Amino acid sequence: MATATSPSLDERPLGTAGQLSELLLPFATVTGVLGLWELAPRVGWLNGGVVPPVSEVLILIPGLFADPVFLPNVGASAFRWALGFALAILIGVPLGALMGRSQLAFDLIDPILTISYPIPRAALILILVLWFGAGDVSRVGIIILGCLIPIVISSYHGARGINPHLLWSARALGTGRAAALLKVVLPAALAQILSGLRLAIAISIFTLLASELLIRQSGVGAYLFTLLDNGQYHLVWACSIVIATAGFLLDVAYVRLIGWLLPWMEGQV
Amino acid sequence: MAVVTGRSVEAPAAVKVAARGVRKVFTSRQGVQRAAIDGVHLDAAPGEFVSIVGPSGCGKSTFLYIVGGFVEPTAGGVTVDGRPVRAPGPERGIVFQESALFPWKTVLGNVTYGLAEQGLPRDRQRAVARMYLEMVNLRGVEGLYPKELSGGMQQRVAIARTLATDPDVLLMDEPFGSLDAQTRAILQIELNGIWERTGKTILFVTHSVEEAIFLSDRIYVFSARPATVKAVIPVDLPRPRDRDAIIQAPTYARLHRDIWELLRHEQKTDGERGRGDGH
Ligand SMILES: Nc1ncnc2c1ncn2[C@@H]1O[C@H](COP(=O)(O)OP(=O)(O)OP(=O)(O)O)[C@@H](O)[C@H]1O
Ligand SMILES: [Mg+2]
Numbered sequence: 001m002a003t004a005t006s007p008s009l010d011e012r013p014l015g016t017a018g019q020l021s022e023l024l025l026p027f028a029t030v031t032g033v034l035g036l037w038e039l040a041p042r043v044g045w046l047n048g049g050v051v052p053p054v055s056e057v058l059i060l061i062p063g064l065f066a067d068p069v070f071l072p073n074v075g076a077s078a079f080r081w082a083l084g085f086a087l088a089i090l091i092g093v094p095l096g097a098l099m100g101r102s103q104l105a106f107d108l109i110d111p112i113l114t115i116s117y118p119i120p121r122a123a124l125i126l127i128l129v130l131w132f133g134a135g136d137v138s139r140v141g142i143i144i145l146g147c148l149i150p151i152v153i154s155s156y157h158g159a160r161g162i163n164p165h166l167l168w169s170a171r172a173l174g175t176g177r178a179a180a181l182l183k184v185v186l187p188a189a190l191a192q193i194l195s196g197l198r199l200a201i202a203i204s205i206f207t208l209l210a211s212e213l214l215i216r217q218s219g220v221g222a223y224l225f226t227l228l229d230n231g232q233y234h235l236v237w238a239c240s241i242v243i244a245t246a247g248f249l250l251d252v253a254y255v256r257l258i259g260w261l262l263p264w265m266e267g268q269v
Numbered sequence: 270m271a272v273v274t275g276r277s278v279e280a281p282a283a284v285k286v287a288a289r290g291v292r293k294v295f296t297s298r299q300g301v302q303r304a305a306i307d308g309v310h311l312d313a314a315p316g317e318f319v320s321i322v323g324p325s326g327c328g329k330s331t332f333l334y335i336v337g338g339f340v341e342p343t344a345g346g347v348t349v350d351g352r353p354v355r356a357p358g359p360e361r362g363i364v365f366q367e368s369a370l371f372p373w374k375t376v377l378g379n380v381t382y383g384l385a386e387q388g389l390p391r392d393r394q395r396a397v398a399r400m401y402l403e404m405v406n407l408r409g410v411e412g413l414y415p416k417e418l419s420g421g422m423q424q425r426v427a428i429a430r431t432l433a434t435d436p437d438v439l440l441m442d443e444p445f446g447s448l449d450a451q452t453r454a455i456l457q458i459e460l461n462g463i464w465e466r467t468g469k470t471i472l473f474v475t476h477s478v479e480e481a482i483f484l485s486d487r488i489y490v491f492s493a494r495p496a497t498v499k500a501v502i503p504v505d506l507p508r509p510r511d512r513d514a515i516i517q518a519p520t521y522a523r524l525h526r527d528i529w530e531l532l533r534h535e536q537k538t539d540g541e542r543g544r545g546d547g548h
Contacts, residue, residue: 165369168339169427171357173383173434187373264373264414 052234060238070223077219080136081208084143088200092148093193096155097185106156113149121146121203125211134215139208146207147200154196158189191265194258201254205247285470286313286336286438290345293331305331307495308345313438316468320481322528323491323499324535329474330366332496333440336472337363349438359383362436364444368423370415376402376426377411383434401429404459406452421448428456432463439471446476454512457483465509478528482506483515490528493535500531 034054041048064070098105124145128138162185170184171177186193212221220243227235258265288311294304305328313319321329334340336347338357347354349361370379380398389397402411405425415423424447431439445453461484464471475481481488485504492499506520515521 163369164339165365165367166371168334168337168357168363169365169369169371169430170382171339172337172359172361172363172436173430174359174386177356184371187371190373262373264375264416266372266416 050233052237057234057237057241060234061242064235064238064242073218073223074220077208077212077221080139080219081143081204084140084208085147085200085204087140088144088147088151088204089197091144092151093155093186096152096157096193097159097181097189099152099156100159100161100189101181101185109152113152117149121207122210122214125207125214129215134217139211139215139219142207142211143204147204150196150199150203151193154199155189155193158192158196159185161192162188190262198251198254201250202247205243205250209243283315284312284348284351285315285317286311286347286349286472288312288332288336288345288347291332291335291342291347292344293328293335293340294343304343304495306335306342307497309491309496309498311489311498313470313472315470318464318471318473318484318486320473320475320485320488321491322475322478322481322488322532323496324493324532325476327491327494327535328496329491330442332491333363333442333472333474336438337361337440339363359386359434360437361440362431362434362438363440364424364428364431364442366442366446368415368420368427370423370427370430372415375412375414376407376418379415379426380430380433383430387434397433398429401433402426404432404463405429406455421452424448425452425456435467437469439469439473441471441473443474443476445480453480458512460484461510478525478532479516481528482521482524483510483512488524488528490531490535499535502528 037051037054039053040046041051041053095109099109100106121142125138125142128141128145132138132141166188167180167184170180175183208219209221209224212219213225216222216225220239224236224239224243227239288309291306291309291311292304293306294302296302309332311319311321311332321332323329331340335342336349336354338354338361354361371382374382377395377398380401381394384394384397399411402408405428407422407425407429410418410422410426415426418426424444428444445456448456457480460471463469464484471484473481473484482504488502488504489498490500490502491497502524504524506515506518506524
């Protein structure tokens with residue numbers, strides 16, 4: 001009888017040497033970049049006042065966390081991001097899935113997407129502020145708008161491309177047309193939806209920061225801008241590293257979480 | 270169809286599945302229209318085992334999809350118990366040519382799916398599912414996901430999933446095509462047994478003439494695309510049938526030869542038509 005094998009390890013065609021280099025190469029790349037960053041300002045390739053050596057930046061990070069206004073700002077950003085991202089999923093996934101399964105829904109919604117697709121998100125920030133003021137509505141709204149399109153498009157393609165025999169099987173096993181959307185179309189399209197969400201995470205963090213840099217007042221983007229205004233360039237770098245690391249960890253956590261929650265999924269998101 | 274009361278010589282025998290003038294035209298991406306099925310009439314009496322054989326690509330799967338209510342015919346129609354087929358329904362179970370299991374559900378989850386839709390309590394679902402998994406010769410795989418099974422195992426799970434809901438009419442599209450000879454023989458016998466016990470009406474598509482003869486009451490031979498009914502061949506072999514004994518019977522040899530002859534002729538005409546297509 002066949003037994004379950006662990007695909008994460010066994011699918012790789014590389015031998016032990018391959019596995020070793022797979023571990024070491026990224027490490028070497030990162031070390032190389034950091035080394036260059038350390039070296040360039042010291043030997044005068046870069047202006048040390050604007051681009052300080054990496055070691056001088058890194059030692060500032062603990063101080064950043066000690067600043068009593070830093071974490072509340074991070075919290076405000078994280079809250080707005082989570083709210084905007086969650087709302088975008090709640091709106092975007094059903095919308096896209098419906099478009100993928102109903103020509104009527106597609107004909108109704110697609111023109112809106114086609115028109116809004118090339119509009120720069122940054123331009124929308126100002127329009128939202130004019131409309132709703134500079135409060136949380138605009139800040140959350142811009143995140144929703146920022147990642148809605150990749151979510152809708154990936155859900156649409158996912159729902160449209162499902163194996164029709166899965167849907168037919170469910171229908172012949174007694175599932176109604178509407179219920180099949182939830183029971184079959186959604187899980188069958190999930191791999192593609194999740195790739196869209198991964199893209200949307202990156203986009204939404206970008207729009208979050210862009211909005212905070214423009215609107216100021218609160219959030220980690222605003223905090224960053226204040227540092228820049230005060231000429232604290234070392235801290236600007238430290239804060240940027242923290243943000244970049246947070247984004248990276250979020251992405252890693254996302255991929256890990258999916259692998260863990262959805263063991264039936266083929267391939268990667 | 271007219272309701273027949275009383276005794277009448279012309280009265281049609283009771284019909285479970287009736288296909289009348291079923292035609293299906295597909296439009297290619299270039300806008301060219303080509304018929305896949307061209308006016309198929311087919312009857313299956315209640316409890317009858319009907320096989321469909323025909324050249325590859327002639328429209329057998331498409332025909333089953335129309336009976337299943339998944340695909341709409343361009344013309345003609347299908348009735349089941351006298352009611353026109355307009356949508357899929359749980360009284361018509363289907364086993365597809367490739368397993369079509371839900372990849373997000375375990376083997377057990379796949380087989381209990383239809384039972385859950387029927388509203389069976391959880392422990393009943395499990396008990397019934399286990400029984401059918403046993404029947405298709407699968408043990409110890411309940412917790413695995415479809416991607417962890419071989420093709421033949423997946424197909425057996427799909428068969429169990431469909432049988433478990435006990436549909437009146439079974440539509441089977443080359444269900445044993447991906448199995449090894451031994452499993453195939455076991456499942457043929459199982460299916461024959463289920464059919465004898467339950468009185469299901471079965472439409473069974475196969476490429477194996479041998480399989481069709483062993484299982485069927487009648488065999489429809491479809492022509493090359495576009496499919497028409499080329500011949501309807503009654504299998505006048507006594508039941509219950511014993512696989513090994515049947516192969517020895519002179520009737521078997523005659524049927525086998527006749528059907529092969531029909532199929533070989535079709536394969537040839539298919540090739541001639543294929544050249545004229547200009548893809
Ligand atoms: N959705 C579709 N769009 C266009 N053409 C189709 C479609 N589905 C099937 N066809 C065409 O219709 C014909 C019949 O296909 P079908 O799958 O019913 O054949 P089949 O008899 O089941 O073949 P096989 O024995 O190989 O399974 C084929 O030529 C196929 O290319
Ligand atoms: Mg087929």
